[in-house]
Amino acid sequence: MMELLAPAGNLPSLKAAVDNGADAVYFGFRDATNARHFAGLNFTDSKMEEGIRYARQRGVKLLLALNTYPRPDGWECWKSAIDRAAEMGVDAVITADMGVLDYASEQYPELHLHLSVQGSATNYEALRFYQERFNIRRAVIPRVLSLAQVEHLVRHSPVEIEVFGFGSLCVMVEGRCILSSYVTGKSPNTFGACSPASHVEWRETSAGLETRLGGVLIERYGKDENAGYPTLCKGRFCVAGHTYHAIEEPTSLNTLELLPKLQKVGIAAVKIEGRQRSPVYVAQVTRVWRAALDACARDPENYHPEAIWMSELGKVSEGTQTTLGAYSRPWQ
């Protein structure tokens, strides 16, 4: 049965994930060592201890995200984060940087390592590299492969594969997108955040409400439109005289309808995105996905996403729309 992995941006979210049926939760330290480095998010050491206790008592696994790329001046910080993770006895560390993987596998051979989506591994030769060098046990793959390609990858992969099932959709290969730092100087790789709130600006103008990132106009909303957060790749831009969502619409990935196929090809775990989201989101999404995974495991032949699940998920989706993303060829 596929494992359900839920996001925990803070202790209430962790509890919500555990209480609503997650098999595992993932979380991060309160610094730039993980890719959801947002103000007020993540765990201090004491909260982390409490969270670990809570999950352990209920038989839920804990995965620590340590998935950004240290530069030389940050190396000691990332190294000590690995040391702390090993000491706390988390079930696995999700990490991306070759240097960090090398250090962790050498220093703590017993510590399970998962290759983060930020590691950008989209093919089995890359997975072999990480497995042979660092003995990774699992890889989370970028949201770029079609379902047929995922199946091919799983068949040839030396390690188990985890995919994103639901949440905000990265359109670009994770770990290789520097659009955010092009505009703000801060990227997921170096700073742990995309389109950081510190660089966001909202302006009411005669042309409508404008949202900017690093001074760049991302979106302009008409009177009746709902404004959204100016994630760089989800704005409306002009190409060849047309103004449209040139990269992607504000939309969320939702693969609920693909579950039997993902199960059949041998996916080990499905990840819910959203450590930056509220405990209410975590509870709601985890509950729906628990029910769906159970239904799919019981009777994959007759599995269909229930309408109520889809509408529950639709309510918490970015832009209230969902897509199959790259799993579906026409999306590409």
Added chain:
Amino acid sequence: MKLSVGPVLYYWPREKLLEFYNDLIDLPVDIVYLGENVCSKRNLMRTKDWLEVGERLAASGKEVVLSTLALLEAESDLKRLRRICANEKFLVEANDMGAVQLLQGKPFVAGHSVNIYNGRSLGLLADLGLKRWVLPLELSAETLGDLQRIRPEGVETELFVYGRLPLAYSARCFTARAHKLTKDDCQYRCLDYPDGLTLSTQDDDRFLSLNGIQTQSARTLNLLNEIDTMRELGVDVIRISPQSHRTDRVIDVFRRCLDGDLEPEEGTRLLTPIMPSGACNGYWYGEAGMEQGGGQRNSVQAADPEPPKSVLRNVRLNGR
């Protein structure tokens, strides 16, 4: 410092490509990177054709490196990669860890999309045969300096110094999307955009350039002014990324500046008119890549991180 010409990142007609490389024979560059980096569907040049171009360039005294795809998805991508990696004539540039896996044990180059952000990563790849690495694009001069101090002996450092910056890769083809086509039926529209398709903001700022599945900066990175510092930092190779017009002038200007025959300010004056959408100096000063100038911002600094109260009720923040 040596001067290199990076792989052509766009889809140019075969004749144009052949002409471009024919012209390069007589131009003062030391190293030429060849091959398709961006899209596996671009097939006007086959591996065999690239090898032939490589032979001609090598015969003229250039060092030739075969460059590879940054995003490997299908088995056919791997098949082509294996052929390139198995060639015994030319050095290969890995742009994905899959290529590193195939190249380990013999000398290879790691391109800028291989994430080498610290000394441990650099040391690890050096042990596997790394001969040269290209600094990831979002790293600053300061980080470059830190890495140069701990760089393993015998490993050369290369810097991307001129050209539109490759900023992201996707499964989706944005050029096809602009034409309301799917990637599977793209009709090779990239052929119409020899420097990419410009994407502007709604207030007419030329912001990005769509190059198939790759997104680039609209502005052209130009680090000509920083050549002296690069030399001090022990950079071995500087890379010019080809553009559709007047790459010969770009090469000439960089060469003359390297040789001390031209002042960088004068060189920049010669380059400015041939850039498709103006210049930036990227991440050199540790700031936003689109900035221009010695670390000064040229865009509006974010003033108000919160939406106005009057519109807050309509705003979806996605939990931020």
